[in-house]
Amino acid sequence: MSLVVFESAKQIHCAECRRGPLRHLVREAGVPRCLDCADLGHLVYLPRGDAALTRRAREGSSLSAVVVRFDRRRHRHERRGILVEDAALARAERACLADAEARARRRERDRLRRAAQDVRFTAAFAAAVVRLYPGCPAERAVAIAAHASVRGSGRVGRSAAGRALDEQAVAYAVRAAVRHTDTAYDSLLMAGVPRFAARARIAPQIEAVLDAWRRTPPGG
Known part of the structure; x- marks a missing residue:
């Protein structure tokens, strides 16, 4: 189980030493404490972003903590980074520099593999569209x-x-594609028409397009 440190934008002070406002804090027994009072002050902060560096630094650190911050829009805590020992971070940085070229080649191979998968999936999805709607233009x-x-x-x-x-x-x-491409739905929204009212207004147009596409075209 990982130790959790909170990143705060509020004006919070340590309940023990009164230092603050605190950027990073630990909650113990329901009260905030600074990293020094929580015996984590010797750790250094590594923001998220480099997965390999984060993994190596965490694995090489005898003590580490996950840093999270509450996202009000999503109503949940989001990971912001980790706290690790300075020496562990230095070792991780050296290791990442040593194999940076190999990891770049691997990322490129993965990118090409995903791109090929996406091409195949898009073709399969398009074929599924035509099976359901044989009159839909290719x-x-x-x-x-x-x-x-x-x-x-x-x-x-x-x-x-x-x-x-x-x-x-x-x-x-x-249906979503027809709504946005073949009707005035987007214009209605921009004009301030409520979403459900706009959908009801353009529903006959959508059904007309879909009915035409459900029919097999001549010679099909």
Whole structure:
């Protein structure tokens, strides 16, 4: 179990030595204490961002702590970095410098592998669109698939159902694309029309497009 240190933006002072305001603090028995009073003052702060450096510094430090900060928008604590021994951080930095080139090559290989996976998945998603909507133009199917399946976007194509090419997920992606591309939905929102009212207003247009796409085109 990791020790937890809190990063605070408030004007908080140590309950023991009265020092403050504190950037980093530990809560013991419900009261804040500075790192020195919590016997962590000899540790140095390493912000998040370099996974290899963080891992090596934490593994090489006999004492370490995770630094978190409360995100009001997400209503949860987010990891900000770690506290480790100065010597452990120095060793980790030297190790990372020594194999920086090898790690860069590995990152490039991983990037190319992910890119190839994304190309294959987008093609599979586009094919699923055409299976459900045989009248959908091929270029639109590809555009819908490319938008829905952007890695890290959180869109439906990257959900578990989307990755499984679930018909409901594919249909959701198609409907969303038609809503934003083939109707005045976005303009209505910009004009101040409430979202649900705007959706109700453009629903017949969406259904007309989808009904046309559900039909197999001549010669298809």
